[in-house]
Amino acid sequence: MDMIKPFLPQAVANAIEGIPSADKGKVEEIRIRVNRPIEVTVRGAPLFLPYRTNQGDADLLLQKISQHSIYAMDEELMRGYITIAGGHRVGLAGKVVLEGGKVRAIRDVSSFNIRIAREKVGIADVLVPFLYRNGSWAHTLIIGPPQTGKTTLLRDIARLVSSGNSGVGVPPRKVGIVDERSEIAGCVNGVPQLTFGNRVDILDACPKAEGIMMLIRSMSPEVIIADEIGRREDSEAIQEAVHAGIKIITTVHGRSLEEIKNRPTLDGIIGPSVFERYIVLGRMDGPGTISKILDGSGMPLAGKVKVM
Incomplete structure (x- = not known):
């Protein structure tokens, strides 16, 4: 979670801080949707936080996860996700741009799914x-x-x-x-x-x-x-x-x-x-x-x- 926070808009990061401390280490996904409450998956169950994200949050989040170079991320946008430091994958949804009948990119991103990657050394x-x-x-x-x-x-x-x-x-x-x-x-x-x-x-x-x-x-x-x-x-x-x-x-x-x-x-x-x-x-x-x-x-x- 500490690795993910720098990528989040401040208002979203503040909302994430409201997750009960007993649940923070069990977060599997963070779903951010424009004009909807933040949804956090904890132990397979949804938990909705009392903050509704806006378009400004979405734009800032996209800029941060693309390191302020969204046009350099065309390949990732074509696949529908961006991977950030630590192996955490951010899935994207929005308006799909087609070229020759195939997905070329996603624009007007309105939904994000941050999947938390965890390292569990020794489990194998x-x-x-x-x-x-x-x-x-x-x-x-x-x-x-x-x-x-x-x-x-x-x-x-x-x-x-x-x-x-x-x-x-x-x-x-x-x-x-x-x-x-x-x-x-x-x-x-x-x-x-x-x-x-x-x-x-x-x-x-x-x-x-x-x-x-x-x-x-x-x-x-x-x-x-x-x-x-x-x-x-x-x-x-x-x-x-x-x-x-x-x-x-x-x-x-x-x-x-x-x-x-x-x-x-x-x-x-x-x-x-x-x-x-x-x-x-x-x-x-x-x-x-x-x-x-x-x-x-x-x-x-x-x-x-x-x-x-």
């Missing part, structure tokens, strides 16, 4: 017996709906793989991170602001499929980390990495393995021929609740585990 350690076998990391897919902690867990897995754990006989490996949304590493000017080991190389703000291929060609990673796969191109790049002997650890939106099996863009990689482990997340006890760990055939290896 409990997964070592399931993901590290016979001296090698398993191809792993983390499955979960939004706000279940997929990126937070993936980030700590990247830290664990790149730093190793001598206490349990896990050596550090060369890790390549394709950070398309700048959420995994929270890079500022290409330098990660979050915790990793020494053996990590990051392609920041790079599309996943292109980034995976770039890492294969140029950085000789032993493990590639990427977030939120879903396009056909992502599946093809993952298959290339697997055939090159590189381990893949990534995430996907979904409620279950059965659900993502039905997604046509993923049909080439779901199954034991690629992924050896599936981690399914839910919100039964809040973000970071693993409902089950499955092997490559979908057979259960472990039940509910709370990691955050």
Whole structure:
């Protein structure tokens, strides 16, 4: 929260201070909408603050998150979000500008969704017996709906793989991170602001499929980390990495393995021929609740585990 406050208009920052102290550390999202009260998501539930934002607040917030250079952010506006220092992602909604039938940008921004990125160092350690076998990391897919902690867990897995754990006989490996949304590493000017080991190389703000291929060609990673796969191109790049002997650890939106099996863009990689482990997340006890760990055939290896 301290990292986010400098980006907020003063009136909005003052309203955020009104969040009960017991809830401040549990904030997941801050939604700012013109002419509406600020909505804060705490432990999955909405909390409305007694301040209605105005157009001036929205204009100032957009200027601050774009570092007063909104016209230099065309690529981010085309994707509908801007990532700020610390890996916090600000989603945008407003008037969509089309060019050739495709989204070119968002103008007259009237809604903002600030998703709070949290670093939870050590939460992946409990997964070592399931993901590290016979001296090698398993191809792993983390499955979960939004706000279940997929990126937070993936980030700590990247830290664990790149730093190793001598206490349990896990050596550090060369890790390549394709950070398309700048959420995994929270890079500022290409330098990660979050915790990793020494053996990590990051392609920041790079599309996943292109980034995976770039890492294969140029950085000789032993493990590639990427977030939120879903396009056909992502599946093809993952298959290339697997055939090159590189381990893949990534995430996907979904409620279950059965659900993502039905997604046509993923049909080439779901199954034991690629992924050896599936981690399914839910919100039964809040973000970071693993409902089950499955092997490559979908057979259960472990039940509910709370990691955050």
